[in-house]
Amino acid sequence: MSGWEAFSPDTLRSEAKAIAGRLNPVLLHFVEDCVGCALCEVNCPYTPAGEEYGPVEKAEPLRRIVRGQVFLAAKVLPWLFGARLPRSAEELDRWAELAYRCTNCGLCYITCPFGIHSGTMIQHLRYSLARTGRIPTLLKMMMDLEASGNVLSVEGFSKVWSELLGKLEGLGVSFDRKGAKYVYLPSLAEALITPGALVGTAKILNKLGLDWTMPSKPLSVRAPIANLAGDSGAALEVTRRIVDYVAGIGASTVVLSDGGYPYRFLRFDAPALLGKPLGFEVVHIVELLHEALRKGSLKLREVDQKITWHSPCQLGRMGGLIEEPAEVLSSTSKNFVKLESHGLLSKCCGGGNAIACVVPPTIEMFEGLLGGKIPISEKEKVFLDKLYKDMLIASKAKVDEIRKSGASTVITACVGCVHTLQLASKAHGLGVEIKTLPEYIAELLPE
Ligand code: SF4
Ligand code: SF4
Structure with missing residues (x-):
């Protein structure tokens, strides 16, 4: 039986215990202090793919696991206190679907008035699902x-x-x-x-x-x-x-x-x-x-090209380098334009957290490099096809703002963002050049 067909209540129970062992005050705050205001839904790149993919909905399985471990009433009456674990492979598959609709972009964390990072909870859920066999083969x-x-x-x-x-x-x-x-x-x-x-x-x-x-x-x-x-x-x-x-x-x-x-x-x-x-x-x-x-120890050549910057979530929002790339790029072209969402709330490309790395076009690319077929079950194939469809919906807002900027070249600094933007650009007919920042800057170094 492949990992995607497997269902073991014992594994689930031991994973629930493992999560309880990893609980710390921050994770417990994320689990417990949501007031359901739904503000985080607005910025999540996956909400347009379905209301069920909002941050709170995707983090709910993790909350169920934790409740069942931490609260006595939920341990005794799990179905009454929102702590019931999946009872079938299909229910577990549904959890995997939710867990793979999150790029861990941090937009929910920045938007939430209580600083709740649903992405972190969803990441913990993914870890447990991997041990039940629900991890993309690639x-x-x-x-x-x-x-x-x-x-x-x-x-x-x-x-x-x-x-x-x-x-x-x-x-x-x-x-x-x-x-x-x-x-x-x-x-x-x-x-x-x-x-x-x-x-x-x-x-x-x-x-x-x-x-x-x-x-x-x-x-x-x-x-x-x-x-x-x-x-x-x-x-x-x-x-x-x-x-x-x-x-x-x-x-x-x-x-x-x-x-x-x-x-x-x-x-x-x-x-x-x-x-x-x-x-x-x-x-x-x-x-x-x-x-x-x-x-002033480096001077770059200037060009007229209309360029823009896509900020990788982990470098900008989560890493703090928001204005530095924009300042570097604006020194190379008077026609540098910031995207509408530039800043802390910069839109996510939709493919992070290994999503773009496992979708069907990436599998084809890897099959070419590996020189053979990657053994993927029918069930996983269905999962990945739907994931790709949703990833393209999630990337649409980014594509739209790049199009609106009028830039002919979009520059970024993350291999995952480049790959996602290439796939999204092709699917949505964006027609811009996508370059990494070092590649672009190297062309403008003085002789
Ligand atoms: S981390 Fe990003 S993709 Fe994940 S739930 Fe939050 S906003 Fe959505
Ligand atoms: S913004 Fe924060 S409090 Fe409001 S629903 Fe989202 S996680 Fe809960």
């Missing part, structure tokens, strides 16, 4: 590949990486160089989907004159994939691999070009997972650019 494959410690064991991935290494060697990049002050940490996902971001970042770091190096092999598929799937053991192993590598080089700073969840994870979540500080600073390339432009 996500599980990538998690296992990453945990193996050799993400280049797949021939197709190894070929892509070798080609990139050739380009980087041509730029004079030295790999695994001990004593370098900066380590640039790209991921396999960037090499596969946004290779221009790697080449662009290398050119920028060279131009800034920094003493830097990078791994000769990617250390992860994309920060710990396990962190998205709730395998804290595997996430810890990958995090230690990264930390040990940087310690071995002796670098004081890690530079990222991916401003998606790897940025948030390494800056904010990894020290908590490790239980100690990382021992180095984590910065995004846009921070180095912003600083160099502010000091």
Whole structure:
């Protein structure tokens, strides 16, 4: 029986206990203090795909689990106190459907007058569902590949990486160089989907004159994939691999070009997972650019192109880098325009939290790289087809504001956002160029 058909009440009960073990005052506040005002519904990218996909509705399964563990009355009479667990595979499938309609974008958290982050609750739900077998096959494959410690064991991935290494060697990049002050940490996902971001970042770091190096092999598929799937053991192993590598080089700073969840994870979540500080600073390339432009140590060529910025949720809203990218881009073009939602409430692209990474067009792309079919059951296929349809509905608001801006190029800094915007642009006939920030800036570096 595949994971998507399995139903084990015992696993569910032990997952409920595991969640109770992870409860802390913040999570308990999220679970308990909602007054049902529905303000968070307005900004959630998935509400347009169905009222049942509002933040409160999607977090309800987690609330049910917690109530049944924490409150005596709910333990005794679960059906009366909103603590009943699924009694069939179909009910559990419904929970999985809800859990995979959340990008963990933080819009509900910013909107809620009580600071309730439904995305965090939904993430905990996903972790438990993964252990009942409800995890997309491609996500599980990538998690296992990453945990193996050799993400280049797949021939197709190894070929892509070798080609990139050739380009980087041509730029004079030295790999695994001990004593370098900066380590640039790209991921396999960037090499596969946004290779221009790697080449662009290398050119920028060279131009800034920094003493830097990078791994000769990617250390992860994309920060710990396990962190998205709730395998804290595997996430810890990958995090230690990264930390040990940087310690071995002796670098004081890690530079990222991916401003998606790897940025948030390494800056904010990894020290908590490790239980100690990382021992180095984590910065995004846009921070180095912003600083160099502010000091006047870097001047970029100007263009007339009408450009705009899509802020990745984890870099902007959750990471605090909201105006820096806009200031960098506005220094390159008088025709830089901010999107209508620019700022704390910047619209989500709709594909984060591994959603765009598991939908059918991505599976096809990976099948090409893997050289064979990925074994996906009929039931999972139905799940993924519907997920893709809803993802395109969720991305529509972003597409509309990009169209309204009149920009011919949209710039962003997250491999997941690039991939989602490419899929959404094609589906909604947007017809703009989508570039990563390092790729765009590298073209404007002075000779
Ligand atoms: S984190 Fe984003 S996608 Fe998830 S429920 Fe909140 S607003 Fe919706
Ligand atoms: S905005 Fe906050 S209090 Fe209101 S429904 Fe959403 S989570 Fe509950």
